[in-house]
Amino acid sequence: MNKVTASAPGKMILLGEHSVVYGKPAVALAIDRRIKCTVSASSELLVNGRKASGTIAHPHIRSVLKDNGAANVSVDAVTDIPTSSGLGSSAALSASFSLAVRKLFGRETDEESIAADAFNAEYTAQGRASPMDTSVCTHGGGVALNCPIGRHLWTFSKGGNSWDVTEVDVPHMTFVVGYTGIHAPTGPIVERVRKYKEHNRFASDIIDEIGAITLEGVQAMAKNDTEHLGRLMTQNHKLLSILGVSCDQLNKLVNASLPLSYGAKLTGSGGGGSMIALTDQPEKVCEAIALRGGVPMIVHTGIPGVRLEE
Ligand code: MEV
Numbered sequence: 001m002n003k004v005t006a007s008a009p010g011k012m013i014l015l016g017e018h019s020v021v022y023g024k025p026a027v028a029l030a031i032d033r034r035i036k037c038t039v040s041a042s043s044e045l046l047v048n049g050r051k052a053s054g055t056i057a058h059p060h061i062r063s064v065l066k067d068n069g070a071a072n073v074s075v076d077a078v079t080d081i082p083t084s085s086g087l088g089s090s091a092a093l094s095a096s097f098s099l100a101v102r103k104l105f106g107r108e109t110d111e112e113s114i115a116a117d118a119f120n121a122e123y124t125a126q127g128r129a130s131p132m133d134t135s136v137c138t139h140g141g142g143v144a145l146n147c148p149i150g151r152h153l154w155t156f157s158k159g160g161n162s163w164d165v166t167e168v169d170v171p172h173m174t175f176v177v178g179y180t181g182i183h184a185p186t187g188p189i190v191e192r193v194r195k196y197k198e199h200n201r202f203a204s205d206i207i208d209e210i211g212a213i214t215l216e217g218v219q220a221m222a223k224n225d226t227e228h229l230g231r232l233m234t235q236n237h238k239l240l241s242i243l244g245v246s247c248d249q250l251n252k253l254v255n256a257s258l259p260l261s262y263g264a265k266l267t268g269s270g271g272g273g274s275m276i277a278l279t280d281q282p283e284k285v286c287e288a289i290a291l292r293g294g295v296p297m298i299v300h301t302g303i304p305g306v307r308l309e310e
Pocket of ligand 1: 013016017018019020021086128129130131132133186190267268269
């Protein structure tokens with residue numbers, strides 16, 4: 001085999017971002033946006049036909065290669081997940097690239113190995129991370145971390161924290177994503193929260209409260225209680241704002257969606273990126289988001305995870 005193509009979905013975090021970095025519960029869903037990576041053997045590292053410069057560019061790609069005992073390949077990526085949008089572009093890249101590299105070099109291609117490669121890549125690139133984004137982009141569907149519900153997938157530990165990752169059933173729900181158009185790389189925001197938490201007991205209390213809300217939300221989702229789940233999402237957004245990771249544009253899009261939704265919140269690391277609304281009036285929510293300068297997209301869930309493509 002001299003050329004392998006693999007794809008992986010983007011994600012949205014329903015509840016629990018940031019607090020999950022400290023081992024608290026979280027739940028995330030794969031969405032119908034994907035990245036496709038084609039990998040072939042090469043004597044130098046080529047990314048979309050260009051020679052990768054220095055040793056720090058493309059940290060996710062370099063980390064996956066290192067974990068698989070390789071240094072050079074040619075990789076071509078095509079994606080409809082906007083970069084630094086809170087929708088899992090780097091996690092999906094890491095997962096699809098890991099599957100393609102593993103297949104190319106004849107290594108195991110089980111989900112747990114791919115999720116481990118992708119988590120390592122994210123942790124290395126971000127400086128600190130949970131395995132939430134990489135687990136859901138690998139497995140697809142819905143995954144919960146540190147929640148006493150669902151089928152066990154894998155357990156990962158790093159930096160003094162441990163995450164038990166389970167697969168959870170996702171009832172039919174309609175979500176609208178509102179992308180602010182503001183690029184917000186995750187690493188610096190995660191670092192800001194770390195400093196806040198280190199110096200302020202109040203930040204730790206907020207993180208604990210987000211964990212408690214998430215557990216309640218996972219139960220609400222299991223009972224298909226959309227109204228309760230929506231209220232908890234909105235509460236989660238308020239707590240994330242107090243933690244300092246929202247921004248004016250995210251708040252604007254959340255507030256515009258709320259009268260037409262069960263609940264709305266930022267999704268991902270915040271500071272820009274995207275918000276989500278749980279609604280049964282998706283077209284109207286899309287209009288409200290577009291009117292405030294956001295880019296709306298109706299997303300579907302129940303999406304397959306990482307896979308080989310023709
Ligand atoms: C980013 O999508 C989610 C964060 O919780 C970081 C992480 O879990 O690695 C902010």
